[in-house]
Amino acid sequence: MIFVLLTILLPLALALMTLVMGMTLELSHFSRLRKQPVPLLMGLLMQWLLLPLLAWGIIMVLALPPLIAAALILISAAPGGATSNLFSFLADGDSALSVSLTAFVGLLAPFWMPFSVMVQLSWLGVPADTFALPLTQTIAQLVLICIVPVVIGMLIRHRFRHWVTRYQPRLKQLSGALFMLVLASLITHNLPQLPSLFSQAAGAMLLLCILALAGGYWGAKLARCSASSCRSLAFEVGIQNGAVAILVAYTQLGSDELAMMALLYGIMMNLPALALLAYFKTNSANAQATREC
Numbered sequence: 001m002i003f004v005l006l007t008i009l010l011p012l013a014l015a016l017m018t019l020v021m022g023m024t025l026e027l028s029h030f031s032r033l034r035k036q037p038v039p040l041l042m043g044l045l046m047q048w049l050l051l052p053l054l055a056w057g058i059i060m061v062l063a064l065p066p067l068i069a070a071a072l073i074l075i076s077a078a079p080g081g082a083t084s085n086l087f088s089f090l091a092d093g094d095s096a097l098s099v100s101l102t103a104f105v106g107l108l109a110p111f112w113m114p115f116s117v118m119v120q121l122s123w124l125g126v127p128a129d130t131f132a133l134p135l136t137q138t139i140a141q142l143v144l145i146c147i148v149p150v151v152i153g154m155l156i157r158h159r160f161r162h163w164v165t166r167y168q169p170r171l172k173q174l175s176g177a178l179f180m181l182v183l184a185s186l187i188t189h190n191l192p193q194l195p196s197l198f199s200q201a202a203g204a205m206l207l208l209c210i211l212a213l214a215g216g217y218w219g220a221k222l223a224r225c226s227a228s229s230c231r232s233l234a235f236e237v238g239i240q241n242g243a244v245a246i247l248v249a250y251t252q253l254g255s256d257e258l259a260m261m262a263l264l265y266g267i268m269m270n271l272p273a274l275a276l277l278a279y280f281k282t283n284s285a286n287a288q289a290t291r292e293c
Helices: 002-022 027-035 037-061 066-077 082-090 095-122 135-159 161-190 200-222 227-238 242-252 256-268 270-292
Strands: none
Touching (some): 002 082, 002 095, 002 161, 037 066, 037 095, 037 200, 037 227, 066 095, 066 200, 066 242, 066 256, 082 095, 082 227, 082 270, 095 227, 095 242, 135 161, 200 227, 200 256, 200 270, 227 270
């Protein structure tokens, strides 16, 4: 059952979600980012540099064992998830920036993530065969999940624009429901193997997400991005695609334990993300009330 979930249903659910996300994109989204490059560059910089730095800071300060450290490295190298787009939308962020950055980072993930994970895992000082990542196979798998569906989705939108406009909300709900069903099945099937929510692993995952959310927001602030872009970049940096990390951990690194750690992150990340969303909504409501007065 677990083999079918992780090797067939999870990749299909990820590909479907990426396909539907591709249906929301046009070339104009990427040209817009080229004309306003600061938010995009900040997003990439924080995804590729800030996240690994935060992960290693937690690893060293907490003196984490190799397994938990490897999980943090894997999570920090994963691309942003579609969940970040939802949080950005609910927080009145820059949705176009959020979706475009998620897609852009996802398109680069097949080439960035394997090398980043391979190099950082070598720094842990564990035997080379403990976490051996086959580069070519990992790149090929991520290309099929992160790039091909986006391109197909954009082509479908270009060719059948009216159909996509009409049915896109339903397709988004369908893909989201399928993904949540697969995720719920993974949690239910592996509940006995999941680390405790009060374990060192859960604390490390929670701390990474909190620091990444804060770093994304204040990094964008320091770059003088707009308020909506700051809110979007907070979630883009703070919420990673745990499903991709699960897939790489299980199918490429061959580690059930790492896959469970990534699954734990997928659960824990929602707690600080929801708290930050509530903070943004409260601030917006207070600002609106002040203007009305």
